Amino acid sequence: MPENVEIGTVVEGKIVKIKPFGAIVALPSNNHGLVHISHISSDFVQDINDYLTVGDKVLVKVISVDSDKSKISLSIKDAVDKVKPDTVIERPGKSSNESSSLEDKIKDFIKHSNERQASLNKRNKKR
Numbered sequence: 001m002p003e004n005v006e007i008g009t010v011v012e013g014k015i016v017k018i019k020p021f022g023a024i025v026a027l028p029s030n031n032h033g034l035v036h037i038s039h040i041s042s043d044f045v046q047d048i049n050d051y052l053t054v055g056d057k058v059l060v061k062v063i064s065v066d067s068d069k070s071k072i073s074l075s076i077k078d079a080v081d082k083v084k085p086d087t088v089i090e091r092p093g094k095s096s097n098e099s100s101s102l103e104d105k106i107k108d109f110i111k112h113s114n115e116r117q118a119s120l121n122k123r124n125k126k127r
Helices: 103-124
Strands: 009-020 022-026 030-038 059-068 071-077
Touching: 030 059
Parallel strands: 030 071
Antiparallel strands: 009 022, 009 059, 022 030, 059 071
16 A cells, blocks of 8 residues: 555655556655656657666656555656756766757757768769
């Protein structure tokens, strides 16, 4: 049974398992909760591993508690509303500034796309 867990509170937890649909977080109250993939970031998350790794310390907001099923639903993106965004995820041995933002990923995609297009255009000119 989830004890000492109140809806709306923000607590620090540790990622203990990653699944395709979400991440299991160990909470200080000796409970575990699930951060569904849709609650990891405001950005679209295709692969959780791009955002989280086992061992990361994260701030999470408790969004629901189902005592009958012993389930706790958590949200990382909702925890951002209450704290500075760069303090939400802490990786052992890494600064929080090392994670790629969506803007950086888009710039990288555009760069590689332009390089591929230039290569294809060059190949077509040789024909």
